[in-house]
Every structure is written in structure tokens, then in C-alpha cells.
Amino acid sequence: MQLTETLAELLKFNIAYLVRTLEGLPVEKYYIRPENRGNPLIWLMGHLVLNRGEIVEMLGGDPATRDLANHFARGTKPVNNPEAYPEPANLMKRYIKMASITDHLLKNCNQTLLDRPSWGQFETVGQSLAYSYMHETHHIGQMTYIVNLPSVKAPKKQTSFARPEDKKVSTTKIVLESLKSVFSGA
Numbered sequence: 001m002q003l004t005e006t007l008a009e010l011l012k013f014n015i016a017y018l019v020r021t022l023e024g025l026p027v028e029k030y031y032i033r034p035e036n037r038g039n040p041l042i043w044l045m046g047h048l049v050l051n052r053g054e055i056v057e058m059l060g061g062d063p064a065t066r067d068l069a070n071h072f073a074r075g076t077k078p079v080n081n082p083e084a085y086p087e088p089a090n091l092m093k094r095y096i097k098m099a100s101i102t103d104h105l106l107k108n109c110n111q112t113l114l115d116r117p118s119w120g121q122f123e124t125v126g127q128s129l130a131y132s133y134m135h136e137t138h139h140i141g142q143m144t145y146i147v148n149l150p151s152v153k154a155p156k157k158q159t160s161f162a163r164p165e166d167k168k169v170s171t172t173k174i175v176l177e178s179l180k181s182v183f184s185g186a
Helices: 002-023 027-031 041-056 065-072 088-107 113-114 124-149 163-185
Strands: none
Touching: 002 041, 002 088, 002 124, 027 041, 027 163, 041 088, 041 124, 113 124
């Protein structure tokens, strides 16, 4: 498998993971700023779309994301007015569209493109692509963290099968069994 095919697969994993992570999240939760100062999900989502647009541009495609730069580029500050932002569903649609274009371009590019000089802090397009993947993955990690904050996460219904005391015992048991298998050479 070529490097570009591997990168395409990794980027596909990112989008699948993000869609699953945000699925069913109420719209109002996208605007919560962690600790009243962190980037809200809406800003991170727009930033991801913009990042994918940069990947598309590096690969020679038309990013069609320049309209997002005023709100989501590095260094911009989130605003506390939800009306200033596109709807989360619209950003997700654009992200999915950029992902499809990225996938196509990566699967149809060659080593010559990756070795081409790049603008910015990296010498080659390949290095810039590697950084962009890491950058996107970092922000998806932030989004996962935010979605799981008590102020964002919807409380789960307690069932008789998932009582906290049962979960702790079973988790501890699983970890201990895993450690035993590592040290016993099994």
C-alpha cells in the first residue's frame, strides 16, 4: 500500500470516528465553551473543515472553504453568538464533502506531488500532509474530550446491568487479567 493510500485510510477513519462521536448531540451543545474560555465544538468543527480544505488545496484541488477563514482559522477567537456560525449539520456536510475529495485526490496522486516544495513551515507537500493529519487528529481528540464533559454529555440511563459498582469491579478484573497475560507470556 502506498503512503497516500495509507493516509487516505487514516483520514477516512477520522471522519467515521467524528461522525460517530457527534451523532445525536443536541445543537446547543456545540456552543458550550469548556471552562468558559476553550474552543467550543462549533469552532473545532469549522476548523476541521478548513484544515481539510487546506489538504485539498495541497493536493491540487479546489478547497471551497475560504469563506470559513474569518471564523475558524488559527488565531481566530470563538464568539459567544451561535448566529455568527454556520449550522453544525452544514459544517459536517462540508467536512464529509472535503473528505470525499481528499480521498479521491490522495488515491490519484503520486510521489512527485508529495516531494514538491511546500509553503509554510514544511519542506515538502508530503510533510505538510503528515502534519495536517496529526493536526486533524489532535482536534478530533479535543472534540471527544468536550463531548464527554458533564456540561455537554447527556446523562446515561442507569440500568441494572451497568451499575457503577459492577462496572468498577469488572474493569479492574479485566485490567488485572490483561496484566497477568502480559507478564506470564501468554
